[in-house]
Amino acid sequence: MVKWKDKKEFWISGGKLADPAAGKIRSGSVLVQKGLITEIQWQKKVETDLPVLDVEGRLLAPGFIDIHTHLREPGDEDKETIASGTAAAMAGGYTSILCMANTDPVVDDPSVVEYIIRRAEAAGNCRVYVTGAVTKGIKGDHISEFFHLKKAGIVALSDDGKYIDNSRVMRTALEYAGMLGLPVIAHCEDTYLTDESQMNESYVSTRLGLKGAHTASEEIAVARDIRLAELTGAHLHIAHVSAAGSLGLIKAAKEKGIRVTAEASPHHLTLDESMLETYDRNLKVNPPLRGSADISALRSALKDGTIDCIATDHAPHTDIDKQVEFDFAPPGMTGLETAFAQLHTELVITGELELIDLIRMMTTGPADVIGLPGGRLQEGEPADLVLIDPGEEWVYKKEIIRSKACNSPLVGKKFTGRVQGVFLEGRWRSAVS
Ligand code: DOR
Numbered sequence: 001m002v003k004w005k006d007k008k009e010f011w012i013s014g015g016k017l018a019d020p021a022a023g024k025i026r027s028g029s030v031l032v033q034k035g036l037i038t039e040i041q042w043q044k045k046v047e048t049d050l051p052v053l054d055v056e057g058r059l060l061a062p063g064f065i066d067i068h069t070h071l072r073e074p075g076d077e078d079k080e081t082i083a084s085g086t087a088a089a090m091a092g093g094y095t096s097i098l099c100m101a102n103t104d105p106v107v108d109d110p111s112v113v114e115y116i117i118r119r120a121e122a123a124g125n126c127r128v129y130v131t132g133a134v135t136k137g138i139k140g141d142h143i144s145e146f147f148h149l150k151k152a153g154i155v156a157l158s159d160d161g162k163y164i165d166n167s168r169v170m171r172t173a174l175e176y177a178g179m180l181g182l183p184v185i186a187h188c189e190d191t192y193l194t195d196e197s198q199m200n201e202s203y204v205s206t207r208l209g210l211k212g213a214h215t216a217s218e219e220i221a222v223a224r225d226i227r228l229a230e231l232t233g234a235h236l237h238i239a240h241v242s243a244a245g246s247l248g249l250i251k252a253a254k255e256k257g258i259r260v261t262a263e264a265s266p267h268h269l270t271l272d273e274s275m276l277e278t279y280d281r282n283l284k285v286n287p288p289l290r291g292s293a294d295i296s297a298l299r300s301a302l303k304d305g306t307i308d309c310i311a312t313d314h315a316p317h318t319d320i321d322k323q324v325e326f327d328f329a330p331p332g333m334t335g336l337e338t339a340f341a342q343l344h345t346e347l348v349i350t351g352e353l354e355l356i357d358l359i360r361m362m363t364t365g366p367a368d369v370i371g372l373p374g375g376r377l378q379e380g381e382p383a384d385l386v387l388i389d390p391g392e393e394w395v396y397k398k399e400i401i402r403s404k405a406c407n408s409p410l411v412g413k414k415f416t417g418r419v420q421g422v423f424l425e426g427r428w429r430s431a432v433s
Pocket of ligand 1 (some may be wrong): 161285331333
């Protein structure tokens with residue numbers, strides 16, 4: 001395991017470097033000085049008098065960026081806090097995250113934005129960017145004061161967790177967001193079609209006796225929001241796409257030049273609705289896990305550019321919240337600490353996706369969607385990096401979880417490929433205790 005102190009000037013050398021912007025993984029070395037990447041040499045070893053951290057056999061990449069994290073603070077600190085959520089993020093290789101607005105109180109007022117930014121600074125973990133709520137209280141009726149929220153520091157708007165049923169409200173939101181250059185992240189599920197649903201509507205839902213949500217509920221919402229993005233010219237980002245039909249709509253919209261981007265979550269890319277046979281409440285998510293045809297369409301969309309990035313939708317809940325009858329369990333699963341390993345194991349090791357493409361989807365992809373700094377291996381930029389052992393086999397055990405919540409269906413699962421830690425402005429933070 002890497003042991004490294006807080007050195008101010010050092011080379012990281014001997015391993016491979018992932019350069020997602022160039023689409024390459026090659027031998028290389030990085031010089032870190034006062035928290036910045038000051039030199040990159042595309043050779044395995046460097047001649048230097050400075051200290052050298054030897055990362056032989058490992059891969060160094062720009063730190064991951066998650067643009068869909070629920071930190072739960074303020075209001076639901078029993079589920080997660082800004083400190084615990086950001087610690088979990090770093091353990092998963094993330095150096096920046098974008099937190100969602102469905103807290104209590106909702107992020108619909110500058111005071112809440114300032115509170116989150118202050119608490120994130122106090123936690124001293126990864127960088128935290130803030131999403132403001134599209135509507136007051138995430139109630140879908142009246143838009144929040146976008147200008148004041150932007151002045152307080154938000155970088156995007158979202159009512160994630162809820163679809164904005166009222167098309168007029170969504171149109172107005174996109175018009176104002178467009179003027180301010182803020183992307184609107186849409187949770188696309190038609191509320192009337194998903195009402196009281198517990199999983200995907202299919203043969204499996206009928207057999208399990210659980211009320212289903214048809215993929216049409218997502219496709220209809222995606223179609224409306226794309227049309228409104230076209231009408232307003234604003235940037236629409238579609239969160240956690242799960243249905244093949246939505247992908248067709250997104251692809252066509254992109255071809256038409258509409259400003260639409262989209263993300264896929266690790267769970268929608270890897271977990272099948274049939275797993276719900278166990279009635280594991282940790283598999284209950286919104287939108288729901290779908291069938292194999294949707295999963296393979298989603299995987300293809302990673303490769304053809306329809307999906308721009310991977311985002312976790314890390315949604316922590318307590319055991320008490322989840323250990324109730326299936327119908328009463330809140331939707332959501334954690335994901336920050338397993339995203340890379342899960343996708344590396346399921347998609348990269350199996351040969352379905354190139355490692356550099358996975359890394360791009362977790363770095364430059366999300367950075368470009370929101371317009372965040374980072375995600376690139378570049379001289380002069382902060383040394384926000386992730387160190388990965390692609391060959392390490394490990395088990396995701398409850399004891400090692402840094403999140404406050406354990407609501408992951410992946411507890412006990414064996415993965416290949418492990419995040420060893422991150423450098424945040426050159427300071428090493430181990431993921432492995
Ligand atoms: O499953 C989900 N849980 N999906 C969402 O969009 C919201 C999230 C939450 O906040 O728990």
